[in-house]
Amino acid sequence: MYIWNRVLLGVVGLLSLVMLILGARALKTHQYWRQIALRLEQELKEQQRLRRILLGLAPLEEIQQAREKGLITYTLPEIETAVHDIMLRRGPVWYGCQPRGVDPANGAVRVVVPVPNHQIQPRNVFWVFDERPLNQGGAFLGVFEVAGIGGEENRELQLTPLLSMEPGEIQRLQQSAAAPTMWTLRQLLPPDQPQIFAGLSTAELEQLFPATAFPRPEERQRIISEYEFDGKPLTVEEARLKGLRGIVAATDERGNIVLEEGLPKPLDSGKGIFVRQLRAYESLIGWYHRQRAEWRDRLAVAQRTGNYLKRVTADATLQQQFRQRDVDYFRQEKARETAERDLVASFRQSVEDRLNQDRAEIQRILAENRRMAGELARIQAEAIRAVEARIQQMASAQP
Numbered sequence: 001m002y003i004w005n006r007v008l009l010g011v012v013g014l015l016s017l018v019m020l021i022l023g024a025r026a027l028k029t030h031q032y033w034r035q036i037a038l039r040l041e042q043e044l045k046e047q048q049r050l051r052r053i054l055l056g057l058a059p060l061e062e063i064q065q066a067r068e069k070g071l072i073t074y075t076l077p078e079i080e081t082a083v084h085d086i087m088l089r090r091g092p093v094w095y096g097c098q099p100r101g102v103d104p105a106n107g108a109v110r111v112v113v114p115v116p117n118h119q120i121q122p123r124n125v126f127w128v129f130d131e132r133p134l135n136q137g138g139a140f141l142g143v144f145e146v147a148g149i150g151g152e153e154n155r156e157l158q159l160t161p162l163l164s165m166e167p168g169e170i171q172r173l174q175q176s177a178a179a180p181t182m183w184t185l186r187q188l189l190p191p192d193q194p195q196i197f198a199g200l201s202t203a204e205l206e207q208l209f210p211a212t213a214f215p216r217p218e219e220r221q222r223i224i225s226e227y228e229f230d231g232k233p234l235t236v237e238e239a240r241l242k243g244l245r246g247i248v249a250a251t252d253e254r255g256n257i258v259l260e261e262g263l264p265k266p267l268d269s270g271k272g273i274f275v276r277q278l279r280a281y282e283s284l285i286g287w288y289h290r291q292r293a294e295w296r297d298r299l300a301v302a303q304r305t306g307n308y309l310k311r312v313t314a315d316a317t318l319q320q321q322f323r324q325r326d327v328d329y330f331r332q333e334k335a336r337e338t339a340e341r342d343l344v345a346s347f348r349q350s351v352e353d354r355l356n357q358d359r360a361e362i363q364r365i366l367a368e369n370r371r372m373a374g375e376l377a378r379i380q381a382e383a384i385r386a387v388e389a390r391i392q393q394m395a396s397a398q399p
Helices: 002-055 060-068 076-090 167-178 202-208 217-229 236-242 281-397
Strands: 093-102 109-112 125-130 140-150 156-161 183-186 233-235 246-249 271-276
Touching: 002 060, 002 076, 093 167, 140 167, 202 217, 217 236, 217 271, 233 236, 236 246, 236 271
Parallel strands: none
Antiparallel strands: 093 109, 093 183, 109 156, 125 140, 125 183, 140 156, 233 271, 246 271
């Protein structure tokens, strides 16, 4: 019995040690899981607090503090309001429209919308885009007006250009309609968005802005640089040196753009993120078409003026030929009259020379006559004196 007591005591001791170890292990495990539970409870409370903040249910001070710490950027009500505002400003949009041919004369197209109840009415105006990415041929195709609705389930639209189209624009329409792509119809032109052009290479930007669209190469290079550096680090001095239109925005420690009253905060100097100046493409497109119409009218006026000047030049050439014949005739007459004048002048000179000779001879004869008359007078006077002397002599001789 004594031995079995010892064995039992040993077994009890061993079991007690095992129970002690298992109890200590259980306490340690309980402590570990309790710490995890406390941490998860704290995280849950933090997530619930963030959920209230995201839902806009927390006080404004708490929401502002979370925004300053970078925990959130916008609350869900703000995001919903922004999305709703974007949807309102975006207007109705129909994606996945299939082109069905282009009229090469005026650019009219037929398009099939993917839904039957599209609620599109005649005379609706659409801005049409190729849905492919920009680097794969996506582009703005033009502004069109709904001229008719028909086809199966009234899903086919007849669109006519609202603005006149050039042959190059019609060719781009035909290439897009022939490509495996779909079109997007927008009733409102979307605003300029930096993310649309993000990721485009310099070669793709150069293709997007062809050199023929700019009168000066430096202006084209400036615009390409604006899109190329948009959203990238840049210094204020580099932006000014390149002549970029936009601002260099300040960034926080995480590299995000610092907003001030909802707008990027500009830097006066130093390095930040370049934000290009957004463009109102609807105004630019309208201005471009007005300029093109004005220059087309000017070109037509210049062509009419050129044709008129050509006709006037041809008439002037004909008149010049007529006048040239008159000039040749009058030159001949002048030469003949000049010869006659020279002949008359020569004859007159000879007559004047003869007259001068005759006058000299007359003067000589008159002088000779005067001399002879003087001589005769002298002889007569001497004869008279001789006769008178003879008479006196005879008279004195008589008694």
